[in-house]
Every structure is written in structure tokens, then in C-alpha cells.
Amino acid sequence: xxxTTQPTSMDCAEGRAxxxxxxxSTISGNEYVYWYRQIHSQGPQYIIxxxxxxxxxxxxxxxxxxxxxxxxxILPHATLRDTAVYYCIVRVGAGxxxxxxxxxxxxxxxxxx
Amino acid sequence: GAVxxxxxxxxxxxxxxxxxxxxxxxxxxxxxxxxYRQFPKQxxxxxxxxxxxxxxxxxxxxxKDKFLINHASLTLSTLTVTSAHPEDSSFYICSASSGLGxxxxxxxxxxxxx
Numbered sequence: 001x002x003x004t005t006q007p008t009s010m011d012c013a014e015g016r017a018x019x020x021x022x023x024x025s026t027i028s029g030n031e032y033v034y035w036y037r038q039i040h041s042q043g044p045q046y047i048i049x050x051x052x053x054x055x056x057x058x059x060x061x062x063x064x065x066x067x068x069x070x071x072x073x074i075l076p077h078a079t080l081r082d083t084a085v086y087y088c089i090v091r092v093g094a095g096x097x098x099x100x101x102x103x104x105x106x107x108x109x110x111x112x113x
Numbered sequence: 114g115a116v117x118x119x120x121x122x123x124x125x126x127x128x129x130x131x132x133x134x135x136x137x138x139x140x141x142x143x144x145x146x147x148x149y150r151q152f153p154k155q156x157x158x159x160x161x162x163x164x165x166x167x168x169x170x171x172x173x174x175x176x177k178d179k180f181l182i183n184h185a186s187l188t189l190s191t192l193t194v195t196s197a198h199p200e201d202s203s204f205y206i207c208s209a210s211s212g213l214g215x216x217x218x219x220x221x222x223x224x225x226x227x
Contacts, residue, residue, distance in 0.1 A: 034215065043119075043206050043218035044157070087156075100147060101208070101216060103157040 004088045009108040012082075018075040020107050022088030025069040031092055033064060034101065035073045037084040044087065044103075047073065078111045085109070115141045117209045119219030126197055126226055133193045134222045136207030142187035143209035147216065148180070151204040163190050197226045 012018040163169040163184035181193040
């Protein structure tokens with residue numbers, strides 16, 4: 001699976017949009033971009049995933065560049081409860097060890113009042 | 114999303130004893146389950162992949178005789194830490210996949226070996 005690069009930490013003001021970048025320049029054509037987050041002392045929580053089109057759900061939006069070498073997770077109105085470590089993971093989709101995720105260091109997002 | 118439950122949430126055991134951690138998928142059948150370990154201030158490290166009815170596949174550097182994994186049914190996988198030592202103290206997390214999409218994680222088990 002391709003390697004990802006994320007900033008170590010970011011701050012965001014409560015109520016503002018949080019934009020978390022991820023570089024995955026070695027991504028292959030059949031690899032998806034997944035985002036998970038981990039709130040302190042809890043198991044990771046699935047947020048969103050995509051292949052090449054932008055995706056949106058009730059939690060966030062995922063913007064993938066046309067060349068697929070980078071992506072941005074957008075939390076439209078960050079709250080204090082969004083403070084967590086956010087992981088961007090690239091992997092082949094379901095069917096090939098479906099669910100196996102290799103975690104990098106992630107981005108520690110701090111949402112401040 | 115789907116629910117994955119781990120038990121216990123935390124456990125304290127004496128050095129030299131064994132500890133069993135359970136991971137259950139509550140509302141779907143998990144063909145594959147994964148076990149991770151996480152030390153303080155570090156990311157999750159994949160330990161092993163277990164498929165229902167077959168032997169687990171361990172990641173490089175993980176001792177299979179120390180971390181026994183059993184995936185006897187489509188809803189239950191267990192991780193047994195044998196002859197636990199203080200260096201095994203960690204946060205153990207499981208995830209489950211139906212093979213159709215994303216994996217879902219349990220809430221984690223905090224193991225402290227004294």
C-alpha cells in the first residue's frame with residue numbers, strides 16, 4: 001500500500017472549517033484513500049473514503065486532486081469534540097485483505113474555543 | 114456504522130499470567146479481524162490478521178506463541194497475551210471487516226501488567 005504524508009499537528013478555531021491535507025504521491029490506480037480519526041484512548045472511527053471522485057457524508061468531505069497524489073479532509077464546522085488524531089490511509093479496496101489498514105503518524109488536530 | 118465490541122475495556126494482571134481479550138462484531142459477520150497494539154504517543158501497529166476458521170497471519174516481529182489469536186466464529190476473535198510482562202502493557206485494539214467495505218474498530222483494551 002502507498003505511503004502517506006501528513007502534517008504532525010494543526011489547530012483550528014471552533015466553528016471554522018478544518019482542512020487536513022494528505023500527500024500520497026505513490027498511490028496506485030486501484031488504491032482508495034481512507035480517513036479515520038482517533039479520539040484519545042478510544043478505538044479509531046471511520047470518517048470517509050474515496051477513489052477519485054470527491055465524497056461527502058454527514059461527518060466530512062473528501063477532496064481528491066485530479067492526479068490523485070493528494071487529498072484534503074474537510075470538517076465544515078469544527079467543534080471541540082473533533083479534537084483527535086486524524087489518519088489518512090491508502091489501501092486497495094475491499095476484497096484484498098479487506099479492512100487491513102496500516103497507520104502512519106497522523107495529524108493531531110486541536111480545535112480551540 | 115457497524116458495531117465492534119471489545120472486552121474487557123481495561124485489565125490489570127500480574128507478570129507471568131495470561132490475559133484474554135475478546136473482540137465481537139455485533140451486527141455483521143466479520144470474515145476478517147485485525148489486532149493492533151498502540152503504545153503511548155504512538156500510532157497503531159498492526160499485529161496480526163485473523164480469518165474465520167484459519168490460522169492468523171502475524172506481522173513481522175510479532176511473536177505468534179506469545180500473542181495467541183483464535184477466530185472461531187464469524188462474530189468473535191480472541192487475543193491471548195501469554196506469560197505477560199510489563200513491556201506488554203499497551204492499548205490493544207481490534208477491527209473487523211465483512212470484506213465488503215471499511216473496517217470498524219472496537220473501543221480498545223488497556224492492559225497493564227504489574
